Amino acid sequence: MWHCAAVASLTFLGAAQTVTGSRHLLTTASGKRVLIDAGLFQGRKELRLRNWAPWTSGQLDAVVLTHAHIDHTGFLPRLCAQGLVRRALCTDATRDLAWLLLPDSGHLQEEEARYANRHGYSKHRPALPLYTAAQAETAARRLEGFRYDVPVEVVDGVQVTFHQAGHILGSAFLDVRADGKRILFSGDLGRYGTTLLADPDNPVQADAMLLECTYGDRTHPPEPPDHELETAILDAMKRGGPLLIPAFAIGRTQEILFLWRRLEHEGRIPRVPLFVDSPMATDATPLYLKHPEDQSAGVRSLLARNVRPLHPARLQFVRGAAESAKLLEREGFFAVIAASGMVTGGRILAHLEAHLPDPATTVLLVGYQAEETRGRRLLEGARELKLRGTVVSVRAKIVQMTGFSAHADWMEEERWLARAPSPPDRVFLVHGEPSAIEAQRARLAAKGWRVEAPQPGQEVQL
Ligand SMILES: [Zn+2]
Numbered sequence: 181m182w183h184c185a186a187v188a189s190l191t192f193l194g195a196a197q198t199v200t201g202s203r204h205l206l207t208t209a210s211g212k213r214v215l216i217d218a219g220l221f222q223g224r225k226e227l228r229l230r231n232w233a234p235w236t237s238g239q240l241d242a243v244v245l246t247h248a249h250i251d252h253t254g255f256l257p258r259l260c261a262q263g264l265v266r267r268a269l270c271t272d273a274t275r276d277l278a279w280l281l282l283p284d285s286g287h288l289q290e291e292e293a294r295y296a297n298r299h300g301y302s303k304h305r306p307a308l309p310l311y312t313a314a315q316a317e318t319a320a321r322r323l324e325g326f327r328y329d330v331p332v333e334v335v336d337g338v339q340v341t342f343h344q345a346g347h348i349l350g351s352a353f354l355d356v357r358a359d360g361k362r363i364l365f366s367g368d369l370g371r372y373g374t375t376l377l378a379d380p381d382n383p384v385q386a387d388a389m390l391l392e393c394t395y396g397d398r399t400h401p402p403e404p405p406d407h408e409l410e411t412a413i414l415d416a417m418k419r420g421g422p423l424l425i426p427a428f429a430i431g432r433t434q435e436i437l438f439l440w441r442r443l444e445h446e447g448r449i450p451r452v453p454l455f456v457d458s459p460m461a462t463d464a465t466p467l468y469l470k471h472p473e474d475q476s477a478g479v480r481s482l483l484a485r486n487v488r489p490l491h492p493a494r495l496q497f498v499r500g501a502a503e504s505a506k507l508l509e510r511e512g513f514f515a516v517i518a519a520s521g522m523v524t525g526g527r528i529l530a531h532l533e534a535h536l537p538d539p540a541t542t543v544l545l546v547g548y549q550a551e552e553t554r555g556r557r558l559l560e561g562a563r564e565l566k567l568r569g570t571v572v573s574v575r576a577k578i579v580q581m582t583g584f585s586a587h588a589d590w591m592e593e594e595r596w597l598a599r600a601p602s603p604p605d606r607v608f609l610v611h612g613e614p615s616a617i618e619a620q621r622a623r624l625a626a627k628g629w630r631v632e633a634p635q636p637g638q639e640v641q642l
Pocket of ligand 1: 247249347368
């Protein structure tokens with residue numbers, strides 16, 4: 181039997197030398213096109229503009245998503261709206277989360293377009309959204325959900341198996357087989373021994389690996405986050421005012437709820453009123469209990485004993501806007517978790533507007549705060565903050581927790597790589613800032629691995 185001389189190729193359409201816009205195109209010898217992740221570019225304007233570039237990579241036989249974060253999925257509605265996608269596939273839990281996250285992303289796109297029209301700063305009149313909430317919902321409905329560890333024929337000649345990545349609910353790394361090659365796409369890798377999620381599975385044997393490098397030049401602090409949270413809660417109670425926690429609705433909110441319940445159970449904090457003021461977090465929290473395949477051993481053992489792992493004693497979910505407004509009038513000590521995590525929008529804005537001027541208030545920042553966000557300004561000691569059109573003075577105590585992260589740092593990644601049956605023949609470093617990629621490249625090259633750091637748009641033959 182003759183073998184065709186042509187080989188599969190990979191094109192790095194996003195998350196090359198940067199952390200957002202994950203899009204990796206696999207083209208087989210027979211011309212089938214499979215896009216691994218369809219992420220939005222986020223952050224700097226120069227990056228965000230790339231979302232508007234015309235799509236020149238043709239019709240896609242399949243789009244396969246590693247996980248539900250918008251920098252891996254948020255471009256799918258745009259592609260679907262242009263009729264470019266035949267199939268879209270992901271794990272069951274990723275589909276559940278995408279049903280929440282994609283329409284929300286559509287709302288934000290519409291909001292941005294409205295804002296541009298009001299302030300007349302767009303070249304286009306009227307400014308249009310990248311996609312609408314309705315288009316995003318249509319795209320989300322097209323997602324086919326699959327279990328982990330079961331090979332799926334995504335298109336003739338291309339087989340994909342989802343493996344647990346431990347990064348967020350539903351996250352996977354992919355074992356892709358095409359043209360006799362095996363390619364491992366790491367997606368975003370999570371950490372070992374986290375509170376909520378299962379550990380990452382061991383890497384499989386691969387001819388080529390795409391490896392994320394978010395923390396390629398950094399490591400996480402060794403202390404577990406529960407001490408930090410305990411101290412923050414007890415200090416906030418002493419101050420007497422509310423404890424306001426800006427947090428991403430999916431992932432970070434549930435991690436806090438898990439730790440909060442455990443601190444209560446261990447008698448380290450008293451049972452205090454706690455509100456999750458977020459419709460999305462309210463919808464997302466039950467999903468963590470619905471997917472045993474993604475749960476940590478800790479969560480599973482609590483559930484087996486009929487303990488609700490994400491429900492501190494005095495927790496209330498706030499969905500309606502009227503209820504949320506009523507919460508603003510509450511006095512004394514209570515805690516509120518609300519999006520967004522970097523204070524760029526969401527219900528946390530109203531809480532901050534009401535309570536930042538009061539020195540009895542505590543604001544607990546629980547995640548990374550990007551440059552030019554209100555979260556970063558608070559962290560840097562701003563004396564006033566502009567919120568919803570008004571300037572508010574900041575007299576509240578601002579505290580930051582550093583113990584949370586959904587990403588493996590480079591040492592954890594080394595631990596994961598060491599579990600591969602043998603090193604991959606080639607490694608492509610993606611999803612990192614240039615300094616992180618360079619640090620990871622040097623480290624792997626020193627072991628004698630063949631490592632490459634692709635540029636945006638670069639194509640390689642496998
Ligand atoms: Zn992610």
